[in-house]
Amino acid sequence: DAGVTQSPTHLIKTRGQHVTLRCSPISGHKSVSWYQQVLGQGPQFIFQYYEKEERGRGNFPDRFSARQFPNYSSELNVNALLLGDSALYLCASSSGLSYNEQFFGPGTRLTVL
Amino acid sequence: QQPVQSPQAVILREGEDAVINCSSSKALYSVHWYRQKHGEAPVFLMILLKGGEQKGHDKISASFNEKKQQSSLYLTASQLSYSGTYFCGTEGSGYALNFGKGTSLLVTP
DSSP states (O other), X not given: OOOOEEEOSEEEEOTTOOEEEEEEOOTTOOEEXXXXXXXXXXXXXXXXXXXXXXXXXXXXXXXXXXXXXXXXXXXXXXXXOOGGGOEEEEEEEEOSSTTOOOEEOOOEEEEEO | OOOEEEOSEEEEETXXXXXXXXXXXXXXXXXXXXXXXXXXXXXXXXXXXXXXOOEEETTEEEEEETTTXXXXXXXXXXXXXXXXXXXXXXXXXXXXXXXXXXXXXXXXX
């Protein structure tokens, strides 16, 4: 069975640009969560989507947005990139039920210059 | 609310035991444990639910004391492959996981 896939694996952008990150969950999973992980820290929750609806949002500015498609894949968009947005962006897939384990994808390494 | 993990780092020799603690100031519904190796994504280890149950996975087990809002991860007879950073993720109201800063574990031969 395919695990969680994310694209691209690496990305280099300059300040002020926009970026779109993509995630495909495990087959049968209906929920996708996005996390930002800076070096030396634990993942920080950005968004959670379930059945194409936003179910939760972390403490991130409005420059961050996301959506989930009918096939349950998801996109994370970040506008007006700042240097501080440089991080590993992780997508986690789960069934969407409470207390259910989340399985992480390999992540997208974003570098903002 | 970010859970607090302790210790921040630990170095073990192969075969030794270790305990990693995770505590929260808020009521918890569940605690999730992950291990992340350098340059890789976090890998799910186990989830503990309300009720104080203890779970095990090979020689790694964990407990969850909901009254104290604490969880502990026990690594028994550590192996080289146990090296990595361990994160606890706590689930409060809602479904998002709040992760601690991690505990770096190094197992040496």
